Amino acid sequence: MNTEHSHPHIHSATVDRSNPAAPKRTFAKRILDNGRRLRKRIGVVLGLGMGVAALVIALE
DSSP states (O other): OOOOOSSOOOOOSSOOOSOTTSOOOOHHHHHHHHHHHHHHHHHHHHHHHHHHHHHHHHHO
């Protein structure tokens, strides 16, 4: 197994200076994710409802 590295370790241009003990700001991300999930569920329910309604109308 080759353990030698042919290129030097590259550091990122930015340094994270945030306090690791501080709470993460995920509130907005969580709200957006919940909204997307809710819209998907509403879309599925509406699609199923329209499909069932079309089926009922076609069978009458």
